[in-house]
Amino acid sequence: MSEQSGPNLQEIFAASNGQHQDLWKALWDDGSYIPWDRGGSSPSLIDLLKDYPSLVQPPSPDTTLKALVPGCGRGYDVLLFASHGFNAYGLELSSSGVAEAQKNAEKTYPNHRGKYTFITGDFFTKDLENSMGGEEAKFDIVYDYTFLCALDPSQGLRPKWAARMAELVKPGGRLICLEFPLYKSFDLPGPPWPLRSEIYAELLEGVGFVREMHVTPKRYLEAGEGSDMISVWKRG
Ligand SMILES: C[S@@+](CC[C@H](N)C(=O)[O-])C[C@H]1O[C@@H](n2cnc3c(N)ncnc32)[C@H](O)[C@@H]1O
Incomplete structure (x- = not known):
């Protein structure tokens, strides 16, 4: 994570008059302060995919599963899903973020077991549908x-996030949430804005997801202060 001497992320967002999409793009375009980037996938996700092979197992050898990481930043998780054989997509609002993800992939993705694709677009619009080449x-x-x-x-935006997830996950497919930040008090500014497991449940059960798994990760990033949980949601 980069440090800077000026205002921190929360102060920058507080001063933005609510124009958050422009701000994410400006931060990526400037490129000098990307404090959320942790240089790789969370060990919590790495362990989950290893410990629960049924999550990454295609139903037959000639089927390729498809994964999506919205707001993918430099795309580490997209590459992780690709390394498990998925046809993996990263969606990112910022074209500079996508360029970074592409650069990172070319540098670090050694084994082309699955394919990766990075798409510039807004999660809440049909940008994704319009960029998937059929x-x-x-x-x-x-x-x-x-x-x-x-x-x-x-x-x-939270109910819209849930409704869009229900559109994007196939019937029978899964949404994996690495729940964060569960430790953060509600009176503190974001991003990241505070969450709780109950909030995920209310949002996702409301759009037809059923929680299949709710586990404490064995390993986790310090950012979650030991409070992160993983939930796996199945779409009916
Ligand atoms: C906190 S960062 C996390 C990035 C990445 N998941 C990581 O862990 O490094 C949130 C990301 O979501 C992107 N983003 C914000 N709003 C978005 C939207 N509506 N559609 C797609 N991406 C968005 C931002 O540009 C930013 O890269």
């Missing part, structure tokens, strides 16, 4: 880490 925008797995908490709850 492939259906329906996924076996969607992964959320530091995306829901990057959306200001006062802008009413």
